[in-house]
Amino acid sequence: MTELTPADRRFVEFDVDDTDREQAGLNGHTIEQLSDYLDRGRVPADPSIDDSPDCEIALRGLERLRRVQLSLLDRDLKRESLRDDNWVASILDNITLEAHAGRDIPLIHPSPTARLVVTEGAVRGILRETGDKLQNVLVGRCALFGDVGVPGVPITISVDVTVFPEENIPLVADRLRQAMYAVVAQHTNLVVTAIDITVTDLSIAPQASAQGQEHT
Amino acid sequence: MPGTVREQVASPLDTASDQMLADRAADGDLRAFAVLVRRYGPLMRVYATRVLGSNDETDDVVQESFITAWLQLGTLDDGSAVKSWLMRIVSRKSIDRLRARRPHVNIDDTDAPAPDSHAPHALAEAESQTEALARVLAALPEDQRRCWTLRELAEYSYGDIAAELNLPVSTVRGLLARARKTLLREMEEWR
Amino acid sequence: MSAILPPTDELDVLVRQVAGVDVLYPAGSIVATVLTATIEAVAHRLPLAPKVVMEQRADGVKVTAKIGISAAWHSGDVSRRVHDAIAAQLRQSGNPPVAQIEVIVARIG
Known part of the structure; x- marks a missing residue:
């Protein structure tokens, strides 16, 4: 094709209901096919599209539509982000810890009519807090393995953590493990035989610290 | 005081990965969940408003979506997919609203x-x-x-x-x- | 079948006064309510929800308290004090047969 497509040439006037007219105006293609072609990044190249001035105009229109869509989304997101925070508060006010309470972990009391328990959720919570208090550590998932419902049965704890790059990982893991043993002993009668710490994700740290500085 | 939010203090959680936040929230961490609400709530609001055609019911739909998400977080296997999972919930809630609005x-x-x-x-x-x-x-x-x-x-x-x-x-x-x-x-x- | 006795404000006040108790949560299950009710209904229900729940069962009263404690304390100590305070209160007010006194530590710190 040697013919240049004028930038201001109007997109073919088609009837939204008539596929034949649409294809006739787009070198045998449909808008849907062209849209999929754009989604694929125009690969593999299809000469029957690339060499058709009508298709080129339609593709340009689709690209413009996409740009406007993005700026509309951007505008809407900005507007939503500027709202006051009350809606966040009302969501948080309407959810309950009960959904993630987990199992009941018995606490010892001599009376036969006493049933004292700490929930698995509460223990996971204090394990998280313990890790978060250490510098440059963020605790992810915490899991208690074993029968926590029966006093004296040995259990293990598994913890995912993010440790920031400048930290000495074995040292941090050891400090975290000791702190977690102490806090479990403080709040439960569990017999913990091991705390397995998995360092899961270091890559987020540079970004996180950079953004953290922006906030301060 | 009801309806007010505690002062925003920058926390490492604010920039934590979706995976980390979803894992913590699934374990019952409200702070992590709050970060997810702030991170994806605006997109969910834009989305619900668009589907519903007006913003009269957006607050309700988005709130219901997050309450459902909180209750069902344990069923999310891959925490890094939390964004699309949330979008799916708000889609469903929005469509339910539409059906309820015009049952005929x-x-x-x-x-x-x-x-x-x-x-x-x-x-x-x-x-x-x-x-x-x-x-x-x-x-x-x-x-x-x-x-x-x-x-x-x-x-x-x-x-x-x-x-x-x-x-x-x-x-x-x-x-x-x-x-x-x-x-x-x-x-x-x-x- | 167990009957739920009228809300016991006295026990609420008592439990809140125990050293180490930070928060007193409603002991009745509200998950089912959240699943079925609208947000407004849940929001309006929460302030009315019983905190410490007392039920009359065939073998005596059952009291349930759900608490959050501050991290500096020990869960075992705080829950024991809550239990003992409730037990003492029951003894003072008619000394009914006790089936169970349940204390749940639902949050630490």
């Missing part, structure tokens, strides 16, 4: 009137292209707007949209094609 209208009714294809030029020139797009989207027949929004905002595949709306994939393709063509044609009017 079939969701796959494709005969809704097309918007006036020749809007007054003076009006079109007076507004920015984004405003014009917002106006044309709002005027799309409901089923087309739903498909378009699922595709473009929630990034659903054709098959996912079909499953979500209980429609044949071919119908979804047709609705999306009509929506795109209408938007393209309207855009030509804005130049």
Whole structure:
């Protein structure tokens, strides 16, 4: 094709209901096919599209539509982000810890009519807090393995953590493990035989610290 | 004081990965959940408003979505997919709202009137292209707007949209094609 | 079948006064309510929800208290004090047969 497509040439006037007219105006293609072609990044190249001035105009229109869509989304997101925070508060006010309470972990009391328990959720919570208090550590998932419902049965704890790059990982893991043993002993009668710490994700740290500085 | 939020203090959680936040929230961490609410709440609000055609019910739908998410976080296997999982929940809630609002209208009714294809030029020139797009989207027949929004905002595949709306994939393709063509044609009017 | 006795404000006040108790949560299950009710209904229900729940069962009264404690304390100590305070209160007010006194530490710190 040697013919240049004028930038201001109007997109073919088609009837939204008539596929034949649409294809006739787009070198045998449909808008849907062209849209999929754009989604694929125009690969593999299809000469029957690339060499058709009508298709080129339609593709340009689709690209413009996409740009406007993005700026509309951007505008809407900005507007939503500027709202006051009350809606966040009302969501948080309407959810309950009960959904993630987990199992009941018995606490010892001599009376036969006493049933004292700490929930698995509460223990996971204090394990998280313990890790978060250490510098440059963020605790992810915490899991208690074993029968926590029966006093004296040995259990293990598994913890995912993010440790920031400048930290000495074995040292941090050891400090975290000791702190977690102490806090479990403080709040439960569990017999913990091991705390397995998995360092899961270091890559987020540079970004996180950079953004953290922006906030301060 | 009710209705007020504790002072925002920068925390490492604010920049934590989706995976980390979803894992913590699944373990019952409200602070991590709050970060997810702030991170994806605005997109969910934009989305719900777009599907519902107005923002009267957006607050309710988004709140319900997050409450459902909180309760069901344990079922999310891959925490890094929390964004699309949340979008799926808000999609479902929005569509349920639409069904409840107009119980007599079939969701796959494709005969809704097309918007006036020749809007007054003076009006079109007076507004920015984004405003014009917002106006044309709002005027799309409901089923087309739903498909378009699922595709473009929630990034659903054709098959996912079909499953979500209980429609044949071919119908979804047709609705999306009509929506795109209408938007393209309207855009030509804005130049 | 167990009957739920009228809300016991006295026990609420008592439990809140125990050293180490930070928060007193409603002991009745509200998950089912959240799943089915609208947000407004849940929001309006929460202030009315019983905190410490007392039920009359065939074998005596059952009292349930759900608490959050501050991290500096020990869960075992705080829950024991809550239990003992409730037990003492029951003895003072008619000394009914006790089936169970349940204390749940639902949050630490």
